[in-house]
Amino acid sequence: MKRYRSKKEQDQTILRTATNYLLPVLLLFSVFVLLRGHYLSGGGFVGGLIASIAFVLHSFAYSTKQTLSLFQFSPMALIPAGLALSILSGLLPVLLGLPFMTGVWFADSVAVIGSVGTALFFDIGVYLVVIGVVLTILFTIAENV
Amino acid sequence: MLTLIVLTFALAFITLLMKRFVHSKYVGLITLVPFTLFITFLSYIPKVREGTNVFFKNEWIPSLGISLDLKIDGLSLLFSLLITGIGTLIYLYASSYMRGHVYLHRFFCYLGLFMGAMLGLVLSDNLISLFIFWELTSITSFFLIGFNNENEESRKSALWALSITGLGGFFLLSFGVMMGSITGTYSIQELLGQSEILKNHSAYILLISFLFAAAFTKSAQFPFHFWLPGAMKAPTPVSAYLHSATMVKAGIYLLARFTPVLGGEYEWNTTLQIAGGVTMLYGALHSVFRKDMKSILAYSTVSALGMLVFLLGVGTEKALYAASAFIVVHALYKASLFLITGVVDHSTHTRNINELGGIRHKMPWIAVAGLISALSCAGIPLTFGFIGKELIYEATLHYPLHTIAMILTVTAVVTNVFLTCSGFLVGLKPFFGKLTVRCAEIEKPEAVLWLPPLILAFFSVLFGVLPILADDGFVTALAHAINGKKIDQHLQIWHGVNRALILSGMTIGFGILLYFLFKKFRNPMRLTERFNAISPQNIFTLFVDKFRVFAFIYTRFFQNGYLRVYLMVIVIFVIGLVGYKLFEDVPLHVNTTGLSEFRVYELVVFLIMVVAILFTIRTSSRLTAIAATGVIGYCICLIFVFYGAPDLAMTQFAIDTLTVVLFVFVLFKLPAFLNLSNRAIQFRDAVISIAFGVLISLITLQALVSPADKEISRFYAENAYELAKGKNVVNVILVDFRGFDTLIETIVLSIAAIGVFSLLKYRASDEEISE
Structure with missing residues (x-):
């Protein structure tokens, strides 16, 4: 049994080493996709999916438990956080006296990110929800089936 | 006035958090809530006595004619006074009567919610908001009647009360919608002027039947009366409140309210x-x-x-x-x-x-x-x-x-x-x-x-x-x-x-x-007991039991739990319905002349897909089948890319990857692959699949020749940058133009995740317990 495990570890050396580099790159890429969404192809949904794939890759190389230990909290917590962010970004215009979910923008654009507005925060909310949902579903199934 | 009602609801929820206060000796102070309301309503007596009605206009959904308009006239004022006046005494009484109950804070929360709902019900001048408050009283009274929830009888009678009054609520909604569609307004005040039209309308009988069904169930008229004696399982302050001045009088209120309109x-x-x-x-x-x-x-x-x-x-x-x-x-x-x-x-x-x-x-x-x-x-x-x-x-x-x-x-x-x-x-x-x-x-x-x-x-x-x-x-x-x-x-x-x-x-x-x-x-009960067999309660119980048996059989038949059967039923249904409509109503006219030629790389992708499909059906390994479907998915992504839909392609690509991963997670846990289908079943599946494929292709081709309305897509394309400061139209639609849809969709996703999580987690923990 012990030999088998060590062999398995040996088998995964390449994958593990690659994952160690790929995970941050993929996460960065997912944020890039999320941010560029407003002008070019991309967006919160795809970004979230890519980020999830990054974590799934990590769980393949190591184990679900180890991937979960990357998080300070359960990925499920991302769901309410994301939903709250989306809803708050929709509520912000209400405070300014505009209808729910009107797009509101800062006058000046920020370096790298570009112009910042409620739509961006909404998209970040979607991004977080998607990561939360995909990881919750996948890891729950992986652990319990 | 609306603020007061909202405040009543808010205070009720706040009570839930103030556990320490409710269990302290100062709990009697909570009586101030209904008492303040009572004093407020008292101050309207001089105005109403002179015959003036006081209106409070509150917009809600003006495009649908739904408002939260409130009206104080003699009828609503008297009911408000009863609700808050007797409410004050009930609060005072309950603060001593219920002392020491573990869930006292919940009790006052339910009571406050119920009071708010009753006030909304009698003050509403809009049929739809009236209905909403009506349902709220049913729901909150369910919690009050079933307050001693460790007692089975108590739970049962709360359920009876909810079922009977809920049934009535359904009729009230039908009544409201009919009234609205006949007269074009949901405002009760405006309905007063249309009394003659309504009385001479052909649907008058139906209208009053609905109204009576709602009022009789709520106000416990024979043969719907039995929920009321059953509701005596509630703590006494609740019985006193619900049955003297409030809940059961709501039906009377409803009849009284519509007497000048329909009576x-x-x-x-x-x-x-x-x-x-x-x-x-x-x-x-x-x-x-x-x-x-x-x-x-x-x-x-x-x-x-x-x-x-x-x-x-x-x-x-x-x-x-x-x-x-x-x-x-x-x-x-x-x-x-x-x-x-x-x-x-x-x-x-x-x-x-x-x-x-x-x-x-x-x-x-x-x-x-x-x-x-x-x-x-x-x-x-x-x-x-x-x-x-x-x-x-x-x-x-x-x-x-x-x-x-x-x-x-x-x-x-x-x-x-x-x-x-x-x-x-x-x-x-x-x-x-x-x-x-x-x-x-x-x-x-x-x-x-x-x-x-x-x-x-x-x-x-x-x-x-x-x-x-x-x-x-x-x-x-x-x-x-x-x-x-x-x-x-x-x-x-x-x-x-x-x-x-x-x-x-x-x-x-x-x-x-x-x-x-x-x-x-x-x-003396002995004398009445022999009639129990024909009492309305027994008849209702019998009906409900039989209904459950029926529901069980029905569910067993349609919801048999085999995913393949569900899938087959859905596909056959779509083929039947859409196919019928397509061949019946649309002149089939497939025009191939406008289609572009096959390009080499398209042909390659197409061939890969065909091979992958053959693999999927012919293989005897699940892993191969899954991988092959993944290949099909990627090929579709490529086609999206060829035809200029990069957003779609990206998403599809990610989704396909994750789907394959998901399958792989499950696959290893399944028993070895067994081919259980015989020739006949394979033939049947082939016929269904081919029919479905042909149908979808026909629809796609047909859609090409039908003139499509480009208005909407043009609007989005033209305004994406000006209104929403985005150049990627797809994304602008998702996060801005139709952001509300996206929001709802993310909520749906979340619900799905919670569903998967609770199904599997709880099953896992159950097994641990049984071990």
Whole structure:
């Protein structure tokens, strides 16, 4: 049994080493996709999916438990956080006296990110929800089936 | 005004968080909530007395004609006063009665929510918001009735109450929607002006049937009455509140509210007379056969509600006036009697009147309150009940048709005789006579327990001696609102010796006789038990049981749990329905000339797909099949890329990857692959698949030739940058133009995740327990 495990570890050396580099790159890429969404192809949904794939890759190389230990909290917590962010970004215009979910923008654009507005925060909310949902579903199934 | 209602709801929820306060000795301060409301409503009396209605306009969904407009007229003001006034006493009483209950904070939360819902219900001037508040009262009363939720009977009766009143709510919604579609408005105020149109409309009968179904279920009319006696499982303050002034009166309110709009027709009057008459006789008769104080009160409440429906059915000015007075009479004495019952139950731990007697030595104030309330119930002069009863007899005696007048009067007299008796059974029997063993050792109740019933009894006498106070204060305005125009009637303490007075005397006389007869009766329930088999409750129970059996069979047939069967049913259904529509209505016209040529790389992708499909069907390994479907998915991504949909391609790509991963997670846990399908099944599946594929292809080709409306896509393309500062139209649509859809979709996703999580996690933890 012990030999088998060590062999398995040996088998995964390449994958593990690659994952160690790929995970941050993929996460960065997912944020890039999320941010560029407003002008070019991309967006919160795809970004979230890519980020999830990054974590799934990590769980393949190591184990679900180890991937979960990357998080300070359960990925499920991302769901309410994301939903709250989306809803708050929709509520912000209400405070300014505009209808729910009107797009509101800062006058000046920020370096790298570009112009910042409620739509961006909404998209970040979607991004977080998607990561939360995909990881919750996948890891729950992986652990319990 | 709307702020006040919202505040009531908000405070109720805040109570939930203030556990420490609720369990402290300052809990009585919570009474300030209904009391403040009560004072606010009192301040409207001068305006309403002059006949002016106060409106509060609140927009909600103007495009659908739904508003939160509130109206204070005689009817809504009186109900608001009852809700908050009696509510104040109930709060005060409950703060002592329920002391020490673990979930006291929940109790006050439910009570506050219920009060807010009731206020919204009686103040709403919009049919839809009326319906919403109506449903809220059903739901909150469910929590109140089932408050002792560790008791099975209690849960059961709460469920009955919810089912019956919920059923009524459905009819109320249908009624509201029909009214709206006939008249084009949901505003009750505006409906008043369309009364003639509605009465002559062909759907009039249907309209009033819906209205009656809603009102009768809520106000416990025969044969829907049985949820009310069942609801006696609730803590006594709840019973007192729900059944004297609020919940069950909501149906009466509804009928009264629509009397000026729909009332006065033959069908309206006759139905209400019969339903009310049967209910009041049935309830009154049942009440005297009970020995449990709360049951007696429950059935006498059913009877009183019947009386009110009956009076609204009689419909003459006199009758509407009598109904107005009787609402107040009943609320005062019934709430008082309920509260007394609570005190007696609390100190003696029994509500069986056989075991009770002579308690007046132990709790004199309660005895005084009981006596006065029983007298008011019986209609002895100098109580408000006397005036109410006189008015009822006046109304029935002066019904235009002589023969019917006789029938109505006899019904009313018989009912009142029984009600007199049941009032005495609850209000007198436990307090007078010899002190029984059971009651010898009891302690004096606290002031907050005996004060509320005494205050109510005080008002019964006050209005009885000085009817002008009630008359001038609210009864005239109430009758005005129910009748739709002014009524020239006044409450009088003495009408002179006339037929009504003689009938009153007879009622009291027979009532007292009956009381002495039934007082001695140890177990009169035996007499009614033999009719249980045909009681409405049994019939309903039987119906519900059979319905469950039906539901079980139905579900077993359609929801058999095999994913492949579901999939097959859905696909066949789509083929049938869409295919039929396509061949029936659309001239099939496939135009291949406009299509672009196959390019080399498209051809390659196409060939890869075909090979992957063949692999998927032919392979005997699950992993290969999954991988092959993944290949198909990626190929589709490529096609998206060829035709300029990069966003779609990216998403599809990510989704496909994750789907394959998901399958792989599950795959290893499955048993080895077994080919269970035979030739015939394979053939069937092939036919279905090919038919579906052909259909979709045909639709796609057909869609190409149909002229599509490009208006919407052009709007998005042109305005994406100007309105939403984005250049990627797809993303702008997702996060801005149709952001609301996206928001809802993310919520759906979240629900799916929670669903998967709870299904699998809980199963896992269950297994751990069983191990």
